[in-house]
Every structure is written in structure tokens, then in C-alpha cells.
Amino acid sequence: MLSYLEAIRIVLDTIRPLPPVEVALPLALGRVLAAPLSAAWDLPPADNSAMDGYAFAYSEQSAGDRLQVSGFVPAGSAGQPPTAAGQAVKIMTGASLPAGCDTVVPIEEVAEHDGQIQLKKEPKQGNHVRRRGEELTRGEPLLPAGTPIHSGELSLMAAAGIERVQVHPAPKVAVLSTGDELVELGDIPDPGQIVNSNFHLLSARLREEGCEVVPLGIARDTADDLSAKIEEGLNSDMLISTGGVSMGDRDHVQETLGRHGFEIGFWKAAIKPGKPVLFGTACGTPVFGLPGNPAASAATFELFARPALRLLAGHRDPLPPRMKVTLTEAISGGEKRQRFIWGVLEERHGRYFFAPSSRQGSGQNRSIQGAQALLPVDAGSDGICEGAEVEVLLLRMPPGRTI
């Protein structure tokens, strides 16, 4: 059976980013840049004042000198230059420097009376002037392809005059739940039936990742029902199903995918939870058959499907970030498969601790509730002691921390 690393390598080697689309700047939020950008113009576009103050030609002015105020330059105008030596113009932050001026003194550093200012301090030539092009010059590389676009990137691009950008689109992900025992939330389960909770987990997680969710509903455990839903799902950028991939008599997902040209990447990985996970492509669409047990389905989503989605979306770093933390309690050993332990991160005096969830059962939704990280424990490990420093896979930001 493949190890996690062998299996995820197959996923990473299979998936390519979605072809770029051009969008108006505001719609690029949360997407990844597909082509490098350069500045359309100089920024600032002209020398301008960094302070509310007075602008003049430097020419050896010193503390105590008096200058005649000959004009006023608000932001948005360049104003009239001072007409003679010994003159200054009042200038507001962001206003272009009138021709001939090269220095600004802030309002706080002058005494003003009777249309004159007196310099309280020795001015320095060029002080408080933002030079044309000091942030960007026209044609200068702005952002490389592969940059995730957040608010800071949007404001930089807007300032640089970029109205439309090439991005990888948000992946459209079809979610299929399989099982004769499932009912949708809102329907009263008969004896033996349970609510389709996996859909709510996956749909929420996909929305958190900025994907578009295409709900396919519940397929019963028959090849015909599965086949119809699979066909519909293959129109999306990815199909994720849950259930029906183990060894049971009613586990028909893999064989039904075969009707749709399924090319298998792998089936089963030596992990706990999530051993029966299935991955491949059908008609060029990546397909994940996740196990039905809620915590197994959630773990295999984080370990395999989320990295694949990040690759589709154009991210260059698809795997979950790792974080060094201290273990709050011992972990037992003696497992043949690599384990992934759900847990919560706690901050104490600037140090982060990982507290394993009290339930780890793959069939229990309780295992995933509140979990922020997964601790990988090697196959064949003798266990890990309380207080040991370990590396966890971060699923969401711990409180008060940004990375």
C-alpha cells in the first residue's frame, strides 16, 4: 500500500492549474495571478509633498530664516511656483511640488504670521518630498505570476493603473454523497438512516477555500444512480464523492467510475483515518473518492483534495503549512499505518501547544469539531511523549497568529 507521501506525490504530479481567465480587478480577490504584471505608470506620478507644510527652493535656508508665503497648493493641483527667492508656498500632503521647489517643511516646524513663515529648525534639502517614480517606475515588474491576491495586492495594482488581470479561476467542485442510509438535513431519518453530514463538512470547507460548490445530492448505492451523478459531476473542475470506496458489497464508486473512462491514480493509502481513499481522473477531471466515515472524509480532504484544489487555483504551495508545537499529552505507538491525529492549538505565554482531541474515531463528527491541526505520527512509531516538540499540519490559523 502507498504511503501518504507516495500517494500525495501522485496527486501533485497529476493536477495542473486551471487555464487563466481575465477579470476586472475587484473580482481578482482570493485568486492567484496567472501572468506577471508591470506598472502602467510611475508612482508617484510627480514629485509631491509628504506633509502638510511649506515648499520652497532650498538654496541654503537655515533656522530662523523668514520666507514670504506666495501661494497655496492643495492636493490635486501643482499650483503656481514661488515667483522670487525667499518665497514659499503652503502645500498639502499629496500635492505636486510646484516647479523649482525641492524641499518641504511641515507646518509644525514653522511659526507663521503676517503672510510669512519663520523656520524653527534647520531644513534639509529634499526633506518630506516623495519623488516621482520612487515607489514604481513605468514598466517595472510589479507582481510575479503565482501571487495570491489579497487586499494589499488589489490596492497596489489599482495604484499602478491595472484594471484587468489574468487569474486562475475559482475551482468549481461537484460534491456527491453516496449511501442508501443517507437522508438530507431536514428529512426525518427512519431507523437505520443518518443525516448526510459529509456534504455540510465538504461544502463549508470548499467555500472557506474560495471554491464554487456544485451539490450533486445523494446517490444510492447502485451503479445506475451513481453513474448519472458522476456524469453530471464530471462537468466541474473536480469531483469529490464520499462513501462507497471500501471493501463492502455496496461500495460501487470505483467500478462505476470505470464506465466514465476513469484512470486510477491510486486506491488506498497506509494512513489512519482514511485508508480507502481513491484518486484518479475521468475525462480530464480530477476525482477523489473519499471514505464515508466523517473524520476519515475530513482528513483525506485536508491531506489530498485541498492540496489538489490549491494547485487548480494556481497556488505554488499546495500542502498545508507546518508548525512546531509542544504536545500536551503522550501519544501511543504501535500502529502499522501513519496516523493523523486531530487536535486543538493552545497559546500559553507565547508558546503553542497541541492538545489531541479526546475522540479520534473516524466515524465520529466529534473528532473534527474544533480541530485546527493534524499531527502526523509515523507508521511503526513507539509513540510520542508529553512535552515533546512536534510538527503539525495547520488547517486554520491559531488564535492571535498570522503566518
Ligand code: AMP
Ligand atoms: P462507506 O465508506 O460508504 O462504507 O461509509 C462508512 C461510514 O460512513 C458508514 O457508517 C456511513 O453511514 C458513513 N457515511 C457515509 N456517507 C456519509 C455521509 N455523507 N454523511 C455522514 N456519514 C456518512
Ligand code: MG
Ligand atoms: Mg456507503
